[in-house]
Amino acid sequence: MFLWQYLTPVLLVILQTCKARKCATFTDLNFGHAFFGTTLKIRLLLYTRESIDCGTLMSHTNLSAHPHFNLSNPTTFIIHGYRPTGSPPIWVKKLTQLLLHRKDMNVILVDWNHGAANLNYLKSVENTKKAAANLTAFIKNMEEHGASLSSIHMIGVSLGAHISGFVGTNLNGTIGRITALDPAGPQFKGNPPNERLDPTDAQFVDVLHTDIDALGFREPLGHIDFYANGGTDQPGCPKTIFSGGAYFKCDHQRSVLLYIESVNRTCSSTAYPCSSYKDFLDGDCVSCDQFGAAGCPVFGYDVVRWKDILVRLGQTKAYFSTTAKTPFCMTNYLLDVMVWNKDERSGYITAKLHYNGTEAVASINHKASKFREYTETKMLAQVGKNIQSVEKMSLKFSNGNTCSPKYKLRVLRIRLTNLEHEQRPLCRYDLLLKDNEEVTFRPIPCEESNF
Amino acid sequence: MDIELQAAGNRDGVNYRPVEETERDWLVSTQNAGNNGEMMPSGNEAVSQKNLQNTHIPQENSTLCRIKRDLNEVVFWKVKVWMIIIISFLVILAVIFISVCVCSAVHEDEEEKFDPSLPAVAQYFNGSFQLAFEQKLVTLSSSESQADLQKTLADLYRSSPALAQYFSKAEIYGFRNGSVDYRLTFLIPEAHQDQLRKFTLSREVVYNVFRQFLYDQEQDKSGQMYIDPVSLIMI
Numbered sequence: 291m292f293l294w295q296y297l298t299p300v301l302l303v304i305l306q307t308c309k310a311r312k313c314a315t316f317t318d319l320n321f322g323h324a325f326f327g328t329t330l331k332i333r334l335l336l337y338t339r340e341s342i343d344c345g346t347l348m349s350h351t352n353l354s355a356h357p358h359f360n361l362s363n364p365t366t367f368i369i370h371g372y373r374p375t376g377s378p379p380i381w382v383k384k385l386t387q388l389l390l391h392r393k394d395m396n397v398i399l400v401d402w403n404h405g406a407a408n409l410n411y412l413k414s415v416e417n418t419k420k421a422a423a424n425l426t427a428f429i430k431n432m433e434e435h436g437a438s439l440s441s442i443h444m445i446g447v448s449l450g451a452h453i454s455g456f457v458g459t460n461l462n463g464t465i466g467r468i469t470a471l472d473p474a475g476p477q478f479k480g481n482p483p484n485e486r487l488d489p490t491d492a493q494f495v496d497v498l499h500t501d502i503d504a505l506g507f508r509e510p511l512g513h514i515d516f517y518a519n520g521g522t523d524q525p526g527c528p529k530t531i532f533s534g535g536a537y538f539k540c541d542h543q544r545s546v547l548l549y550i551e552s553v554n555r556t557c558s559s560t561a562y563p564c565s566s567y568k569d570f571l572d573g574d575c576v577s578c579d580q581f582g583a584a585g586c587p588v589f590g591y592d593v594v595r596w597k598d599i600l601v602r603l604g605q606t607k608a609y610f611s612t613t614a615k616t617p618f619c620m621t622n623y624l625l626d627v628m629v630w631n632k633d634e635r636s637g638y639i640t641a642k643l644h645y646n647g648t649e650a651v652a653s654i655n656h657k658a659s660k661f662r663e664y665t666e667t668k669m670l671a672q673v674g675k676n677i678q679s680v681e682k683m684s685l686k687f688s689n690g691n692t693c694s695p696k697y698k699l700r701v702l703r704i705r706l707t708n709l710e711h712e713q714r715p716l717c718r719y720d721l722l723l724k725d726n727e728e729v730t731f732r733p734i735p736c737e738e739s740n741f
Numbered sequence: 742m743d744i745e746l747q748a749a750g751n752r753d754g755v756n757y758r759p760v761e762e763t764e765r766d767w768l769v770s771t772q773n774a775g776n777n778g779e780m781m782p783s784g785n786e787a788v789s790q791k792n793l794q795n796t797h798i799p800q801e802n803s804t805l806c807r808i809k810r811d812l813n814e815v816v817f818w819k820v821k822v823w824m825i826i827i828i829s830f831l832v833i834l835a836v837i838f839i840s841v842c843v844c845s846a847v848h849e850d851e852e853e854k855f856d857p858s859l860p861a862v863a864q865y866f867n868g869s870f871q872l873a874f875e876q877k878l879v880t881l882s883s884s885e886s887q888a889d890l891q892k893t894l895a896d897l898y899r900s901s902p903a904l905a906q907y908f909s910k911a912e913i914y915g916f917r918n919g920s921v922d923y924r925l926t927f928l929i930p931e932a933h934q935d936q937l938r939k940f941t942l943s944r945e946v947v948y949n950v951f952r953q954f955l956y957d958q959e960q961d962k963s964g965q966m967y968i969d970p971v972s973l974i975m976i
Binding site: 664721 | 848945
C-alpha cells in the first residue's frame, strides 16, 4: 500500500510522456484489405523540423490545433500513388527527412492508403478526384489562415501526380509548384487536360518519366518533362517477369529514387532538351543555348531555378541517362572523331577514361557510327563517374562483322569535351585504330582549331 | 529402270517387312497404269480398299520409307545418296566461308599505297622550341647532338600514320639562348593539294603531332625530356 502511493504518480507521468511521444504513422494495410477493396479515407501527417521523425495526425479543419504548423513557412505535400498490396511506401520517410534537411518547411504526407489500396485499379482512379476535392478544401482552409498558395509544393507519385493536378485545377493553377514523379498512364492516357495533370495546374509543373511504356505516361504533362533513360527501361531493373514483382514496379519506382537523390544532392544529372532520346544519344542535343547563362537544366528538386525560362518556353522535353544503382548520375562527354580514310567506314567505338589509377568505361550509344573523310563524327559518351581529370584514354574500333576485311580507322583528330563542366577539351591527333585493337594514349589540352 | 531401282531398294530395306505387301501393291498398280494407260483393278487393290482404315497409316509410312530407301541408294562404291547431299551442302558452305575469308585476308588497304612519283609541291613549317635543361644545351652545341635532334624529329614524322607519306625532311638550323629553330618539309601531291593543306597537312595537325609527342615524353619521367611542350612554336 505504501509502495503504491509512490508508484502511481510515477506510472502516470510515464503514461503521459508516452501519449505525447506517440507518433502518427502511415496506415499499414495488407493484401486482404486490397483484395476486398478500401474506401477513401485521407490522413494528413505533418512533419516539421521540430518533429522530423515523428508525424502528427492533422485535423482537416482546426489548423490552430497544431502549434508546429507554421503557415508562414512553405508547405510541401507528398502524395503517394496506387498501393495494390496496401503496404506503406518505403520511400516516404527518407523523402520527408531530406526535404526538411533542405529547408525549414511543413511537410504534409497525404496518406490515402485507404482508397489507394485496392486490387481494382479503376476504384483507386475514381478515388483520386475525391481525394483532390478533400485536399483542395484543406488548402483553401490554409489560405484562409494566412498561407500563401504560391509557397505550396505538391510532390505526387503516379496517381498522386494526377491528384496534385486536380487540386491545381480546383485552385485555378495558383499553387506554386507541382512535381510529378512518373505520373500514372493507365486510365489517364488521352484524357483532356482537366482530366489529368497539365502545365496550367500550377505556376510551375516539373515531371519525371521513368516507365512510359507500362505504368507511366508517355506524353509531356508539365513545363518540363524529364525522361530518364528515354523514359522506358531503367538500367538495373529486371527485364523478364521471372524476377517477380520488381518486374512491374522497378521502372516506376525508380522515379522516386532519382528524385530523392536530387533532394539529397548526391550528385546532379544535367538534362538536355531534345526531340527524342535517340537524338540525344546521337549527340545532336548537347547545347542549351535557349537557356542562356543558366545552361542546361539539372533534373530534380533544384530545377525550379530554371522556372522562368521554362514557363516562357511552354513545354520542354529533356533527356538524361542514369547508371543502374545509386549514385545514378552520369557525366556526359562529346566525342568528336575526324578521319582521313578515303572510303567511308562504319563501326563502333569503345572508349575508356583512365584517372587516378582506375578506369571508367564510357558508354556510347551502340549503333554503328559512320566515319567520312574530313568530316566530324559526333558521339555521346556517358560515364557513371565524376572524373576530375582524364589522365589517359583508350579507344577501340570494331566494325562489328566477324569475317570482313580488317579495316583500319585512320583518325586525324579526336576531341573529348566534358559537357557538364567548363573544362578545356582534350585532343589527340594522328591515331591508327586497327580493328578490335585497343589503343591507349594521353590526350592533350586542345588548342584553337581551324577545321 | 525406275522399277528396277525400286526393287533393289526393297531388297535392301529388310527392316520394312511389315509394309512390304502394300509397297508392292503400289508398285504393281503404277506399273499397270504405265503399261496400259488405264487403271486395272487388281485383286490385291480390292483388298487394300476394303481395309481403307488400316491402310491409311501404312501408306503414309510407305512414303517415308520410299524417301528413306531413295536416300540409302548406293551411287557408287559405298557412297549413298544422303551422303552426297550432306557433302554437297558442306562443300557449298565451305566455299562461301573460304571465299569470304580469303577476300578479307587479301584485302588490300588502298590507303597504305602511296605513289611518291606524283608531282608534288613542298610545304614548310618553321618554328622553335625551348630546351628545358641548360646542361643539355652545352652538349647540344656539338653537331652530333644537332643530328640527334634532327633524327628524333624525322623519326617522329616518319612514324606518323597520317603524315609519314608526305614527310620529306627535318632540319635544325640554329640555337639562340637555349631556343632551337627547326624547319619541316612536306611534299604535297598536287592533285589533292587544297584538302590536304586544309586538314591532314594543316598547321594544327603537324604542330599537335609534335606537341603530343613532347607531352608523352614528359609522362615517361625517365629524364629524357628536354623540350618544354609549352615553348613549342610553329608557323
